Amino acid sequence: MSLEVPKELEKEIDERITHYPESKRSAVLPVLHALQHHFRYIDENAVEWAAAKLDLEPIKVLEVVTFYPGFRQTAPGKYHIRVCRTLSCAMSGSYELMESLCEKTGIDRSGVTHHDPIAVSADGKFSIEFAECLASCGFGPVCMVEDDFHEAVTDVDELLKQYP
């Protein structure tokens, strides 16, 4: 199965590649970011599309995808939540925050492993994973829902209400 990349996205990707004149390989990251932004995650079709685009062997792209936790290899929910678990947030209750988010959204994290970090709710509305420092250590616990930043999260209901 091949990836259906819209004309406009491909145009944008082609433009981004021109920023790396020395070697197309250096454009792997921006290409993957663009693909993930559009498709929400990077599956093997996306890896192969990116590899073909950059004249690379697919394994060279897979190496990069598996190195960065920021690249999702499985499909997230409609709203993807990332909870910071680095020291300051951990001390100010990020694990409790994770637990209550899971409870309210109906996410079961029991299948989560180092290599499969994302858990999705049964209705597919929310997905969640732990992230490392989101750079707001003074205001833990911190989480991101999609690209929205939420500091000192105490009221989980209030937070989730914003994402219908």
Next chain:
Amino acid sequence: MSEEKPDLIDVQINGEWHKFPKGTRMIEACRAVGADVPHYCYHPKLTSPGNCRMCLVEMGMPPRPRPGEDPPEPDEDGHLPIGWMPRPAIACANTIAPNMGIRTTGELTEGCRKGVMELLLANHPLDCPICDQAGECTLQEYSVEHGKSESRFRERKVKKPKNVEVGPRIRLDDERCIMCSRCIRFTDEIADDPVLGFTDRGSHTVLTVYPGRELANNYSLNTVDICPVGALTSNDFRFQMRVWFMKEVKTIDTNCGTGCNITVFSRQGKIYRITPRQNNDVNSDWMPDSHRLNFHWIDSEARLTEPLIKLGDSHKPAAWTEAIALASDKLNGIDGSEIAIIASARMTNEELFMVDRLSKHLKVGHVDTVARKGENDGYLISEDRNPNTNGVKLILGLDDPGSQIEAIKEGIDQGRIKALISLQENLIDDAGFTAETLQKLDFFVHSYPLANPTADLADVVLPGACWAEKSGTMINVTGRLQRLNEAVDAPGQTLTPWEIVRDLIQATGGGNGIYSVTDIFNQLSAEVSEFDGITWGQIGDLGVPLIETGVTIPLLEREKERIAQGIIVG
């Protein structure tokens, strides 16, 4: 100093000054003066990523004077003092510089090696007793030389995939892998089949074959050879034999005209493994899988182990004397012009030399060999699938070996050829002969290692040793004279083809007095002008260029280019 060649520079290694060509890697300079530097990721035929850190050495350069300070004074030999750097440098990817100092011993270097070894072994499963690599594993070797007897690591070891089939011939144990990346670079740079890579980099880095692909190219087993540990193992050799029990014999591959240099590993007369042996003029460090695995037939049930004589419709075992006597009686009763010899370009020069004698002695009317052509694979496999076509041309004087086979068939069909001596060729399966044709012969002698349909029709069947069971020389497609060495004994009463031909010559009334293959070589060397009196010893393990053929080996040409560009050491 003034006499010094401009491309040689002075480097001090362990206190002694030496001269090396500019651009020499530090590790190669050390090796050249006997100060070997331990290493895992570095391989002279591959790019140097410098990732294993095992080759860290202490390094120093002349100190740069501070502003206003006088530059350091050279000593009476012109060498400047060396300011040793507090941190080590990798010897594999760095090149030497004028007046550089290297210490491959001492506290700093030893400390680095100990540290690297401890880290490499932290997550290693230490399953040496059941590991195929044991006995030829650099982790083991360097542990003896540089390791600690005890690990300080008290945590749980990282679990990784084991017994992974990365290809049809190779299995991977990711826990044994030390991430040197030699296999990845080999598949990228030499085999042009980049399917391997590291995924999940970090504490859980694993060597992975891209999902849905496999490491299946015809050079894949070379990754097993260059794997410094037991991570990649060969399905064929896995758990067959401990490496320290095997006898190693240096010889050459006979599956094609390239004549890859190989080492045959055997125990008690049985071959267990064949690996490529470095020869930068023939096969570099590599060989094709198809060639290295083509040895299992050697100890198969189908081997002929005693001479056979045809009685009615079946064969009966006979003594050599009886079989040879029968053959010579029959041959002496037929005019030479009615006899044909089909020899083989898989025979050694010495065997062909004896064939030439036999044919001259019997005044044989037709002599040829069977041609074998295939496709040049663009790497090491030559389109000539015979190992010694050049020997046939030189010694039997055939311009176009194989071109008279059709004429011989016709001669037999028309009754002009009454007797045929077929040496080391299965005429029905490999030369397009039909049983009908062969049945028209009055007399047919056949030597071959294996039972085969041609032998079924022969009046006398003589078991002839195969390539691994004999010594001799061959000339490869580039015109290089190389030595074949006997690795295992031939089974039963099998004789080497030169002995068979000698016995036929003797029995038919020709000369004798040849008792060893080197005797034949010396006569050959004296009689065939191209050999120019070369001696057996001069050929050595790596062979010598003998004739100009203009043929090149594609893989070698690409390697030469990479060496010229400084990408690899070579």
